[in-house]
Amino acid sequence: MGKKDNASDAIVIKKYANRRLYDTSTSQYVTLDYVRKLVKEGADFTVVDAKSGEDLTHSVLSQIIFEEEARGENLLPLPFLRQLIQYYDDSLQSVVPSYLQATMEAFAQQQEAMRERFAGSMHSPQAMMDAFQEQTRRNMEMFGQAVQMFNPYIGGGAASGDEDASASHEESDELKAMRAELDAMRAKIDKMSGN
Incomplete structure (x- = not known):
């Protein structure tokens, strides 16, 4: 996991119907925690629907925020x-x-x-x-x-x-x-x- 230099090197993570996430750059299934670490590292990535190709990055990042808030972090007053x-x-x-x-x-x-x-x-x-x-x-x-x-x-x-x-x-x-x-x-x- 690391920063990518340009848009062509952006990590593509596919989200399947069973909610599983697959990092195409490492050819492995990953978790939301993995995606959270990518954000913290400043990595350039997108999350797309594996079937339709629809960009799901916004909803996945929103889900990470929701889970952080549910854990009691309460960054958002x-x-x-x-x-x-x-x-x-x-x-x-x-x-x-x-x-x-x-x-x-x-x-x-x-x-x-x-x-x-x-x-x-x-x-x-x-x-x-x-x-x-x-x-x-x-x-x-x-x-x-x-x-x-x-x-x-x-x-x-x-x-x-x-x-x-x-x-x-x-x-x-x-x-x-x-x-x-x-x-x-x-x-x-x-x-x-x-x-």
Whole structure:
């Protein structure tokens, strides 16, 4: 098990109807724990249905998360899970995956600095809360930037001097709803952090 260099070297794991997984690169049957190790190693792989060829990677990774949570790891807090479920069939549904991906990428880049910061703050609950709040503020800034990418009228995306142009830039109902949801999320974070 190791990192692959390019897409042509990606590991293909076939999933059979009996739920068995078969790693074609090693010609052996494997378990979900094996797939979890591939993820931790940063290996490039896909899981496909052995019969149809349908990509099942998302559902297998979701299953791994479900099993980790069922074991009591509880990486995903209950309020987060509830909020995530609420975004299904919501006007922001298309923004959420990009936001979560960008947030996790930024988190991964800052991982070592955060470990040091949190390790230093373990002696003080207030220092730990301050470090958490700072990271939350950064995440909210990233969310604002993500929202700007999807709506050119936020933050001066279009410029024209006449009154007709400014009238055309009035907030749409969807934008108002997005701002209200963003304000609600900020209020929840402030409440959770004790502000």
